Amino acid sequence: MGLPPAGHMPFFCHNGDPLSQPPPAHMGIPPYQLDGKGAGSMGEYGVSPPAAQPLSPAEWRRLGPLLAATGLSRPAMYPFSAGQYPYPMLSPEMSQVASWHTPSMYPLSPGAGFRSPYPSSLPISTSGLSSDFYRFSPTGLIQPHPGLSPHPPHLSSHPAIVTPGPKQELPDMNHRSQMDHKNNIDAKNAEANEKKKPHIKKPLNAFMLYMKEMRAKVVAECTLKESAAINQILGRRWHALGREEQAKYYELARRERQLHMQLYPDWSSRANATRGKKRKRKQDPAEGGNSMKKCRARYGLDQQNQWCKPCRRKKKCIRYMESGGENDGNQSDDNLGSCGSTGDAHTPPEDDTESLNQSMSSPGGLSALSSLTSPGGMVMPSPSASVASPSVSVASPYMLQSPLTPHEGYDVKLPPPPPLPRHPVGTNPHDANNPLSVNQLTGQCVRNDPSETNGNKETRSIISVT
DNA sequence: CCCCCTTTGAAGCTT
DNA sequence: AAGCTTCAAAGGGGG
Numbered sequence A: 001m002g003l004p005p006a007g008h009m010p011f012f013c014h015n016g017d018p019l020s021q022p023p024p025a026h027m028g029i030p031p032y033q034l035d036g037k038g039a040g041s042m043g044e045y046g047v048s049p050p051a052a053q054p055l056s057p058a059e060w061r062r063l064g065p066l067l068a069a070t071g072l073s074r075p076a077m078y079p080f081s082a083g084q085y086p087y088p089m090l091s092p093e094m095s096q097v098a099s100w101h102t103p104s105m106y107p108l109s110p111g112a113g114f115r116s117p118y119p120s121s122l123p124i125s126t127s128g129l130s131s132d133f134y135r136f137s138p139t140g141l142i143q144p145h146p147g148l149s150p151h152p153p154h155l156s157s158h159p160a161i162v163t164p165g166p167k168q169e170l171p172d173m174n175h176r177s178q179m180d181h182k183n184n185i186d187a188k189n190a191e192a193n194e195k196k197k198p199h200i201k202k203p204l205n206a207f208m209l210y211m212k213e214m215r216a217k218v219v220a221e222c223t224l225k226e227s228a229a230i231n232q233i234l235g236r237r238w239h240a241l242g243r244e245e246q247a248k249y250y251e252l253a254r255r256e257r258q259l260h261m262q263l264y265p266d267w268s269s270r271a272n273a274t275r276g277k278k279r280k281r282k283q284d285p286a287e288g289g290n291s292m293k294k295c296r297a298r299y300g301l302d303q304q305n306q307w308c309k310p311c312r313r314k315k316k317c318i319r320y321m322e323s324g325g326e327n328d329g330n331q332s333d334d335n336l337g338s339c340g341s342t343g344d345a346h347t348p349p350e351d352d353t354e355s356l357n358q359s360m361s362s363p364g365g366l367s368a369l370s371s372l373t374s375p376g377g378m379v380m381p382s383p384s385a386s387v388a389s390p391s392v393s394v395a396s397p398y399m400l401q402s403p404l405t406p407h408e409g410y411d412v413k414l415p416p417p418p419p420l421p422r423h424p425v426g427t428n429p430h431d432a433n434n435p436l437s438v439n440q441l442t443g444q445c446v447r448n449d450p451s452e453t454n455g456n457k458e459t460r461s462i463i464s465v466t
Numbered sequence B: 001c002c003c004c005c006t007t008t009g010a011a012g013c014t015t
Numbered sequence C: 001a002a003g004c005t006t007c008a009a010a011g012g013g014g015g
Helices: A057-069 A178-194 A206-222 A227-240 A243-263 A269-273 A295-299 A301-306 A318-322 A352-361 A366-370 A438-442
Strands: none
Touching: A206 A227, A206 A243
């Protein structure tokens, strides 16, 4: 039952049958547990003195071999062959893209297709970490013991940390001096102080760090600008990323958290989490999880007639709120279950064409894009051949099973795998109709044959979304 | 201006 | 303890 239609499963081996064999046993260790501690919880903070310090370039250089030596090296989770995998960056050349072992971990040069919100003047070289990594550092310089920072959290003026509110970014600062930057921030800080609630953002997790780094590349390759689409692609790439690569991001994220905690010892995500919304009532199991979904996600584009009014107008979903939020209680008034229980997984689209026609409701032009054929020569995995199960989607490190004992270098304190995580990227049946679906999008995404890299623009077919 | 989409992971709250 | 919810980034799109 819960299996989405095979055609919607984006993850599969190039032989088209990922389920024919269990995922490699080596895919089991959360990369961020490399330090042998139960990571992922605040409890790890400060526990490991060495980890409390930023990695030196030499350390970064060591990271790879170390990981490999501890048995982490492994083939890509989704072993596309170089010729078949639609994402060039996931080809073996990927390791060059993310040059973690070099001081320029985050290629910031425009030529690399990256852009950074932080001035390149930041002393990246001092530690080998990217400027992004210093988002928590008030001075832009990372201290061996950032906890000794003279800047109390509430005085911090770092843009990435203290902002007037969530999802509010300062303008691109690539072309601004740090002083301008600071003034700007001071102004915003004053505003924030006025409210007496400076918004300290959450530290970025591994995936967010990865997204931040890779977004520009995906944008360049696909000439897509819609983040929703980009994120789907990035999600797929993330899954396809080798463990070693992911481990680096987990490590980065772990250090970000550490640094964040040291800079803002009193900060708690609670402040942000409870900022605006009340927590919602636990969903009714009988509703199969759909009660917590907004109409769009619950019914899909092909059933917009079931959407609540605000949803149709792209406003805040009232059912979503009713489902435990603001009304905090008894609802189930709204035939939520109709598509509901388990239904999410089996409300396969009936008419793609129609839904595409309806899809103008959102991320716009993509619906038109969806009807385009793939760029010539692009070898996309056949959806029909794709068979996958969410349980094999390796959606997260938690899904992995470790072949190693703790003595082998890992503290295998794996939390039990979540029963059935969200649909892995692209496995949501609704994706078939979703113009933003990975399958739809990646079908339009540029395929860069690794052998054709080096700026051979002629081989890049770009679908412009305008 | 606000909210939507969309992704994964972390953290905290709720049950 | 398990499950759930929110928020991190991003930027185009719609009302």
